[in-house]
Amino acid sequence: MADLSDVSSALVSLIAGIAYPNGTGQPSIVGNPVLVYGGWPNPVQLIADLKANKIHVSVFPTIERIVDTAASDWTVPTAPVNTITLTLSGQAVTVGGTISTPQNAALVVDSKAYVYAVQGTDTLASIATALAALVAVDQTATAAGAVVTIPNAKKISPRVGGQGTAQRETRRQERTFQISIWANCFDQRDPIAGKIDAALSNSFHLTLPDQVAALRYKSSRQDDDQQKERIYRRDLMYAVEYSTIATETDYQITVGVENITAGPSLDAQFPVKTIVE
Template sequence: MTDIAGVSTALAQAADAIIYPNGDSTASITGRRTIIRRGWITNDDYSGECSLQSGIDYVFVTALSGAFKPVACGLGMPWREISAIPATVSIETSGNSATVVFPAIGQASGIVGLHITPDEKGAIPARSVVGHVVTATDTPASVAAALATLIPGASSSGATVTIPHAASLHGAVGSYSDIARVTRRQQQLFNVSIWIGTWSARDDLGFAIDAGMSGDPFFPAPDGSMILVESAGSYDIDTMMQQGVWRRDLKFRCTFDTLQTDTAAQVLFTILNVDAPGDVSISLSDWPLNPL
């Protein structure tokens, strides 16, 4: 989710790419060492070992207090898919046993499910369904063991889970996706402030940042969403000329979304009981879950 920290980071990264077009290990466009960061100037930045007084230039990115404005967005807060995680695993059933199969090449992923038709002798409810979300640390044996723990009387051996009182088994696999929706859209003013040792370098750097940030108004945020960045004016501050510091503030109006994220899964069966370890939170069906 993007907030003022994410927008500040995106602006700082954009300024860094403009000031150091060939990478941070090369010379800046002014030929002077320039430090770009979020936040405001400190005493060390002004007079410390690595400071303006020792010939280092600074660019600070800050969100301006009181410069927030809500922006109307679409009603309903519809969910949209961000990325899909395909099912690369499979499960094979035979009688009252099921075997988990991982791909020979590539990462195993997906949801492994079993639909159980029990006999009348065991404690398994009719039409029971269990499922497990495959993670990066899983193996066929760990998936089989996870499924077995969800079923009364079941056991696992290697990649195979055996259910003594199952009259029949039906296996299925499915994918899941990361989803997001816009819960709020807003505008916020941000300040990109140049503190530099010569007026000519200030003009060169100020022009470069202003021009560079106007070429494409859409900036990627750290979470992958997009930020609309528009110029809101700039001005010079010459009150520190006697201390050898020239300053220019460039203001940018940034429009960005507050997102709510979740995980949605493909429905395997009508009713599901899913073991989702870790931080994976999924809902596989609109029906209530059926715990065993």
């Protein structure tokens, strides 16, 4: 999930790319060294760097506005990839594919489920052996290599289930960031401030680890109150609207079980019935 630090880091990366379009191994767009970072400047370090003709760009979070607090439905961005296959031919099931975990290999035989959790040390033959051993508790089942044979089964349904990640949006917020450009003179501050502002105003989206957020210009101001100390500053206020996302690990359902119980008046005639799907 994306949080405040992720948004700040994404802004820092975006601004650093603006200041150094050819990479940090090459000169900045204004020639002077440009330091881009999240948070507020250390006053001692700031003064020392400005004296050395370095420029600071700080990214500091300010006010937050809640946009929506309604949780969305769970979704699965990427379906699980199952690498094991179970192929039915008559009374035999062949285990194929490649081994990976976590995965479940299952056989529903005559309305009863047999599920085996694949292990990292398994082979196709060992999976077949494990499935045959589970079925053999109730009826004849043998394994030869990667093939499970159940000669007396009336119905066989092979299934494979893997693991995936589900997510949902729990809230959406807008956070305004103060992007401050610090320099020792207005003629060093203004060129890079203008270039950063122009580039950000043309960047309508911000890529976060789990989503694409909206980026909007809010306002700007200029601060020359500390010019006696040779500190010139311009603040650019940009808002980022992004979601807080909850995630959980889910497994594909390979077997569904439904218990049906008759009411008290019919309980003696119709006991509990279990249906495997």
